[in-house]
Amino acid sequence: MATTPQVEVHPGKLLIGSKWVDASTGATFPTVNPASGETITHLAEAGPADVEAAVRAARAAFEEGPWSQMSASDRGKLLYKIGDLIEKHIDEFAYLETIDNGKPIFESRYVDMPMIADVFRYYAGWATKIHGETIPVSGPFFNYTLREPIGVVAAIVPWNFPLLLASWKIAPALAAGNTVIYKPAQLTSLTALKFGEICQEAGVPEGVVNILTGKGSVVGMGLVQHPGVDKISLTGSTETGKTVMRAGADTLKKITLELGGKSPNIVLDDADLDAAVKGAYNGIFYGKGEVCAAGSRLFVAKKLHDPFMEKLIARTKKLQPADPLHPKTRLGAIVSEGQMKTVMDYIEIGKKEGAQLVAGGERASVGNGKGNFVLPTIFDGVRNDMRLAQEEIFGPVLATIEFTDLDEVIREANKNPYGLAAAVWTRDIRKAHYVAHRLKAGTVWINAYNVYDPAAPFGGYKASGFGRELGMYALDHYTQIKDVWVNLKE
Numbered sequence: 001m002a003t004t005p006q007v008e009v010h011p012g013k014l015l016i017g018s019k020w021v022d023a024s025t026g027a028t029f030p031t032v033n034p035a036s037g038e039t040i041t042h043l044a045e046a047g048p049a050d051v052e053a054a055v056r057a058a059r060a061a062f063e064e065g066p067w068s069q070m071s072a073s074d075r076g077k078l079l080y081k082i083g084d085l086i087e088k089h090i091d092e093f094a095y096l097e098t099i100d101n102g103k104p105i106f107e108s109r110y111v112d113m114p115m116i117a118d119v120f121r122y123y124a125g126w127a128t129k130i131h132g133e134t135i136p137v138s139g140p141f142f143n144y145t146l147r148e149p150i151g152v153v154a155a156i157v158p159w160n161f162p163l164l165l166a167s168w169k170i171a172p173a174l175a176a177g178n179t180v181i182y183k184p185a186q187l188t189s190l191t192a193l194k195f196g197e198i199c200q201e202a203g204v205p206e207g208v209v210n211i212l213t214g215k216g217s218v219v220g221m222g223l224v225q226h227p228g229v230d231k232i233s234l235t236g237s238t239e240t241g242k243t244v245m246r247a248g249a250d251t252l253k254k255i256t257l258e259l260g261g262k263s264p265n266i267v268l269d270d271a272d273l274d275a276a277v278k279g280a281y282n283g284i285f286y287g288k289g290e291v292c293a294a295g296s297r298l299f300v301a302k303k304l305h306d307p308f309m310e311k312l313i314a315r316t317k318k319l320q321p322a323d324p325l326h327p328k329t330r331l332g333a334i335v336s337e338g339q340m341k342t343v344m345d346y347i348e349i350g351k352k353e354g355a356q357l358v359a360g361g362e363r364a365s366v367g368n369g370k371g372n373f374v375l376p377t378i379f380d381g382v383r384n385d386m387r388l389a390q391e392e393i394f395g396p397v398l399a400t401i402e403f404t405d406l407d408e409v410i411r412e413a414n415k416n417p418y419g420l421a422a423a424v425w426t427r428d429i430r431k432a433h434y435v436a437h438r439l440k441a442g443t444v445w446i447n448a449y450n451v452y453d454p455a456a457p458f459g460g461y462k463a464s465g466f467g468r469e470l471g472m473y474a475l476d477h478y479t480q481i482k483d484v485w486v487n488l489k490e
Ligand code: NAD
Pocket: 156, 157, 158, 159, 160, 161, 165, 183, 184, 185, 186, 214, 215, 216, 217, 219, 220, 221, 224, 234, 235, 236, 237, 238, 240, 241, 243, 244, 258, 259, 260, 261, 291, 292, 293, 392, 394, 420, 459, 460, 464, 465
């Protein structure tokens, strides 16, 4: 085992207003380390009364607290400070994320946490640059717009990139002057609590950031249905997205949805073989494949297929799941027993559908043998209409499909309900853009996979959701426009 920092996990409390409190019912739930099956600690299970209290606190902070009076410049400084404090406590954050989610410490320490700090700093810069316009209307009028915050924002987040995906919502929401109720996934709430501590250390005023741990059906749904919540920003499964839209209709919630994916990764016959193999490998096995944008449908040109697969399989067989806290580990534990069962079920489905299992396909035993480890798995000879190619698995399972014709592969790549991301590997610049323009996806990578930046927008086409996170585009979803008319005639 690697050495680990000593981290005080904040006792299972909720952050409501400026206070850490127990759930009103006193209920708690365990959070488990997926690499060992051991219970890490117990967290407060918020109920309807806690949702009510958090909405009241967030509403009061938005309407009348110091936050509502704070200058954009001071909001920016506060966001920058949050970024700095995340960096200061980076080892603790990374440790908590890894024991809670099972992702390698390499990923949480060197990818997730640095980006979270950067996301806060990026939006710190935006706080002073959110403004309206003057509009040349007809008649003796002066017309201008104000770009105002929406109000109370509920940030509902999944378990795969727990604090990272929260930062994509909380940072722009705060930059624009909203207040936030942050609801982490039940499986991975530890970094949310640590984040609450950081907000207090930074001096975020009372009620501006509230944190409710607990069930999606109670806390998440409670926020979605509450008339005091103005906006829901959800990252989660497409099913949850649909439920949230339906339930949000009664109170006409403003909604942003970042949902599932089954992203095509297309290797054309003139691709740089080694680069494309590495891209296919990282595209599916980074983050255990529990990545909404995972390149889980790999299309390989027939001409390149055999040497490509030989290299990809050899590389994959060297990737062994291991203790997520070890700095050399590159494949950690599946987040939960339930998710591992889903992954194993899909492997069986793939075999039954007649796809050819060429790597992995089994569980692995690591450490005490009680963790949720699965070997990195590749299927070859997949058809695009198989469930293996159509449904989101959310695990380290790759479906490989051979193709011959460029337009045909574009058609097949688009033949899927999702449209989150896609990639194309080629040395031909014309073909690269031709494919990029025709793919129905919110992000297209050319000769790259899984690259992100706080300034680059991210979000889905089709069943992968709507609205964009990151970049200046996210600010549109946390502000509303007021148009003001001034009569200039006496
Ligand atoms: P999930 O939909 O089960 O849960 C997401 C969040 O919603 C959790 O906090 C959960 O408690 C809450 N929730 C669940 N039911 C709810 C309800 N009825 N009302 C309100 N809130 C509710 O998703 P998950 O299993 O945590 O995460 C995996 C899914 O997230 C995958 O489908 C994946 O593709 C998707 N995802 C998408 C992106 C993206 O940016 N598009 C990023 C990461 C994950």
